[in-house]
Amino acid sequence: MKNDKRSVTMVDVAREAGVALGTVSKVINGLPVGESYRRKVEAAVQKLDYHVNPNAKFLKSERTNTIALILPNTIIPFFALLTQYVNMALEKRGYKMMLCFTEYDHHREQELISMVVQNRVDGIIALTYDPRLEVPDNVPFVTVDRFLGGSVPCVASDNFTGGRLAAAKLAELGCHRVACLQVGSVLTTEPNKRKDGFVSGCMTAGLTFKLCNPPDGATAEPFEVFLRQELLETDTPLDGLFCSTDLVAYQAIGIIRSFGLRVPEDVQVIGFDGLRMLGDQEPVCSSIVQPISELAETAVSIVISNDFAGLPPLICLPVTYRPGGTTREKD
Amino acid sequence: MKNDKRSVTMVDVAREAGVALGTVSKVINGLPVGESYRRKVEAAVQKLDYHVNPNAKFLKSERTNTIALILPNTIIPFFALLTQYVNMALEKRGYKMMLCFTEYDHHREQELISMVVQNRVDGIIALTYDPRLEVPDNVPFVTVDRFLGGSVPCVASDNFTGGRLAAAKLAELGCHRVACLQVGSVLTTEPNKRKDGFVSGCMTAGLTFKLCNPPDGATAEPFEVFLRQELLETDTPLDGLFCSTDLVAYQAIGIIRSFGLRVPEDVQVIGFDGLRMLGDQEPVCSSIVQPISELAETAVSIVISNDFAGLPPLICLPVTYRPGGTTREKD
DNA sequence: TTGTATGCGTTATCAG
């Protein structure tokens, strides 16, 4: 792999081709130029293995062809997938991605935004947790799953409909007494609507339902208490469960089985996300699948278009249901 | 969040502070400057909210403060973790990460290397699969888990010792007839040494062992055939299993249980990687844990130092054993 | 249509 230490510039190409600097620039940028000149330049470019220096280019244009993606981490599968798809969507459009991890730290969220703005990114896609996040007004900014106000476009799955769908499915699968498990969130993030949709769906389907919505904190303790109460210490035990996240579903299933009950025979469980074990193995559970790829595509195409004019403040993408072994499907 | 459209430059700062451009530059870069001048400049910087334009800076310095990380994807947990830790290690040192996904495509691997070189990255960290990968000779290049030849530093876990450790553990835990499951790889990647270490460990511990090393291809079919043979259709069934990857272990455990056998009661299983379910839940299995964070730190510090002189071609980092519910620990 | 000259924001070189 060759690549001269002293990088070759347009001047070198111009000299080699025997034309002027400006002509080379035009050829490179696809502007009209005499055919014979074009050929000479192209030959020289080939010969010298010339490539434009992005720094110099962007110094003039004030653009960097870089979009920042800000999210908590990449350990959580949903974030990992989002990262991957955003990267692909950007690459397809000739953009680079600047990846930033917040680790759920509100302060870092704000710092990182300043940082990437200073780095002159052309846009920001963010999945943050600070309800009072200050958003730059001079660089395109779109959020994923966080509605920060009318002026900041938010791309999200149709969480409400997803919740309704889960309720409808549980009813269809023969459940009568169901519950919704959701990790708290004082702030009104979009995913919170899953619960609301579920409630709505239960009412439509005539299902008896309970809610368990402990405040934040990663422990599964409150779920265990709730499930013990509603599965063991009652004579009308639950037979269906909707969890606001596949991760919650995973924990819940563990708890249920530790009680000696079976999933899906005794309790059917539907999660939300559509994750797979270890990334690409079997589904974690029956789940409302988020269209992560489309979320990424949409978010990217919005930041890049930079046309926030006729845009609805909240763009909802459709979700689908996928059986995953924790429900009793008919067939 | 304010940020003037027309970005403020050093010239503005100089004018505001009433000093010369060069002086501002020195203050910004921490070069010696008269105390009174420094103060004036700093005040002006504050007042104008000035930030250096990285493009302009790097245009001169021919550096970008960016390191490329090239790997298959971020869906596989090991890659996701590596991405995260590399990012952190880079950020700590004031570098940015340019993330590139190969999707295991040899051609893309090569293309991406060219691409990032053209983008003037200051170094490359790569986890690739093309045995004949062409490595640029003008930009620092270090691999993870792939030994490409003496001149390219490779950072890897101590796979051999890990394999030995697994064998020793299985022996210690009372196994007598064990086997090693490894997904093939014609190429001699570092992880292949896990099997070699395991063999060595078995000999040391006096364990009877078998190997199952099907060629590539993601299907678990060959493992099922092998396990059926060695668990059901023999009168000296295995009682211990070492899998070259937690993912393989996960598949194997599924197969074993589908036979009606129990893990760890009937068969103890040790994997390799130290992954956790859904990113941060309980361990996938008892496993030889890779020090992913240290791998990242090491790789980063090497590319950045750019001092490949006295460097051993292969840097092995120590692994540890961690019980994860698929072995019968004493306590 | 092609070539020339200038500027983008910094750093670095040299005179003061």
Add this chain to the structure above:
DNA sequence: CTGATAACGCATACAA
């Protein structure tokens, strides 16, 4: 120690 001034590589008005 400070302050002009010349690059850096490219784009682009403007002149030829």
